[in-house]
Amino acid sequence: MKKYAIDYSHSTIGFSVRHMMVSRIHGTFESYSAEITAADIVEMQDAAVTIIIAVASVSTKNLDRDVHLVSPDFFDADVYPKIVFTSTYIEKLDDRKFAIHGDLTIKNVTKPIVFTAVYTGNGINPWTQEVYAFQAKTKINRRDFNLLYNTALETGGVLISEDIDVVVDLELNPL
Structure with a gap:
């Protein structure tokens, strides 16, 4: 089994959520680590993936919202920092598509949960x-994970949808 490291300058862990039932708010986590091993990273079937995210590193490009997200109303980062x-x-779904099952x-x-993952390619970077x-x-x-805060809107609906879309883009280097 080979180990792989994340190239953080070319990787992102992001999310989006509907806001006021009409638009989407996007965010990222700026601090995370991973342990990724595989005999054949392209085939993925024998791979093992663990990702640990620092909750306090959440960024939505709005400081007040970010402070609220790490507060007890949402993530409660002081109590649950990761x-x-x-x-x-x-499981391999087709040539470049996989279902990554995990907890x-x-x-x-x-x-x-299950991530649908796509192998988007490989190459040699300028540093060989x-x-x-x-x-x-x-x-x-989000309610499944006790992220319960919300506000009803006068016009109907709620401030924040329950469904969170998560997108992880990773560029990996063999160690």
């Missing part, structure tokens, strides 16, 4: 290092 995803198994833990609540790229997407219901 989000953890650990793969349990990976997601937010606020000490662990639920099974191999790189492999993947994009993985999933949708979670």
Whole structure:
């Protein structure tokens, strides 16, 4: 099994959520780490993936909102400082598409989720290092993880939808 490191300057862990039922708010987590191993990273089926995210690193490009997100109303980062995803198994869907099954833990609540991942290619970077790229997407219901804050709108609906779209773009280098 080979180990792989994330190229942080070419990777992103992001999310989006509907706001006021009409638009989307996008955010990222700026601090995270990963353990990724695989005998054949392109085939992925024997890969093991663990990603640990620092909750306090959330960024929506709005300081007041970011402070609110790490508060007890949402993530409660002082009590629950990490989000953890650990793969349990990976199934090949077609030549470049995989279902990465695993456990997601937010606020000490662990639920099974499935990322649909696409191997987007590989190459040699200008420093003669191999790189492999993947994009993985999933949708979670924030209420499943005790992210309960919301406000009803006078016009109907709620301020924040329950569904969160998660997109992970990773560029990996073999160690």
